Amino acid sequence: MASVKRDGDRVIIFDSSILSECTKEMFDPSWWEKRGDILGHSSGRGKAWFVRGERFPMVLRRYRRGGMMARLLGDRFLGVFPESSRAFLEYALLERMISLGLPVPMPVAAIAEKKGLFIRCSMLEERIEDSRSVAEIIAERALSAEETDAIGMTIRRFMDAGVYHSDLNIRNILLRGTEVFIIDFDKCALRRGDGWKKSVWERLQRSFRKEKTLSPQVFYQDSDFDAIRKASGI
Numbered sequence: 242m243a244s245v246k247r248d249g250d251r252v253i254i255f256d257s258s259i260l261s262e263c264t265k266e267m268f269d270p271s272w273w274e275k276r277g278d279i280l281g282h283s284s285g286r287g288k289a290w291f292v293r294g295e296r297f298p299m300v301l302r303r304y305r306r307g308g309m310m311a312r313l314l315g316d317r318f319l320g321v322f323p324e325s326s327r328a329f330l331e332y333a334l335l336e337r338m339i340s341l342g343l344p345v346p347m348p349v350a351a352i353a354e355k356k357g358l359f360i361r362c363s364m365l366e367e368r369i370e371d372s373r374s375v376a377e378i379i380a381e382r383a384l385s386a387e388e389t390d391a392i393g394m395t396i397r398r399f400m401d402a403g404v405y406h407s408d409l410n411i412r413n414i415l416l417r418g419t420e421v422f423i424i425d426f427d428k429c430a431l432r433r434g435d436g437w438k439k440s441v442w443e444r445l446q447r448s449f450r451k452e453k454t455l456s457p458q459v460f461y462q463d464s465d466f467d468a469i470r471k472a473s474g475i
Contacts, residue, residue: 242256242257242258243255243256243257243336244256244257244263246263248265250323250354250355250356251265251323251352251353251354251355252323252324252329252352252353252354253265253350253351253352254329254332254350254351255349255350255351255365256347256348256349256350259294259295259296259347259349260294260295260349260350261295263350265352265354267350267365268301268303268350268352268363268365270282270290270292270301273290273292273293273301278292278293279291279292280292280293280298288303288305289301289302289303291368292365294349294365297367297368297370298367298368298370299349299365299366299367299368300346300365300366300367300368301363301364301365302363302364302365302366303363304326304327304328304361304362304363304364304427322355323353323354323355323360323362324353326351326353326360326362327362327427327428328351328352328353328362328363328364329351329353329362330430331348331351331364331426331427331429332348332351332364334404334426334429334430334431335347335348335366335426336348337431338399338402338404338426341402343398343399343402343404343423344395344420344421344422344423345422345423345424345426346366346367346368346369346422346424347366347367348364348365348366348367349364349365349366349367350364350365351363351364351365352364369415369417369422369424370417371417372415372416372417372422373415373416373417374411374412374413374414374415374416375392375411375412375414375415375416376411376412376452378416379411379449379452379459379460379461379465380456380459380460381460382460383460383461383462383465384460384465386468387419388416388419389465389468389469389472390419390468390472391416391419391420391421391472392414392416392421392469392472393468393469393470393471393472393473393474394472394473395421395423396409396423396441396445396469396473396475397472397473397474397475399423400438400441400473400475402431403431403432403433404429404431404432405429405430405431405432405437405441406423406426406429406441407427407428407429408425408427408428408429408444409423409441409444409445409448410444410445410447410448411445411448411449411452412425412448413425438475442470442475445466445469446463446466449461449463449465449466450463
């Protein structure tokens, strides 16, 4: 059950069935580090920290801009209401997808704080344990037929539910055996119709090809993407 805490221009939403309490300090990596609860971290535009939660491991993500705007604004976004921040929108979308039975991380908490014209925001979400991204797998071996089928059928489930993923790539698809999860729903939304689906497939294919270009030893051929697409039936 979602609980909301307000303190001036700072708003926190959290699942009280997962966290007994949620404070602003819990969105600061140094707070977890002092407790000895940092389990690791990822790199990239939006650095994420893996932390030890009360019930299960979690991911702490701080929302940042990309491209040229990152140099100017970093983690600041223009906004009026914290409740309309990217973290809160993603939290709500994750809740909706879970209600639809889709395999996504469980949202745990989100914070948004307004200062002047800008909003900063962060999120805590479930870390999918014992999983590996498609990018990690193809760095070591080719995807199996069972895996390409599972990926394709899972993507079909999301598309049938109208979930538009703005950045579906090989790092946002996780496998645990043949169980498939999709992550990172920042700037994603529910959409009607079918016109948006083509761009999602194209982005996924580009991510495969880009990985192969950067690392020729990667175990990928376009037939792998074709198998995923065929399994989806779309």
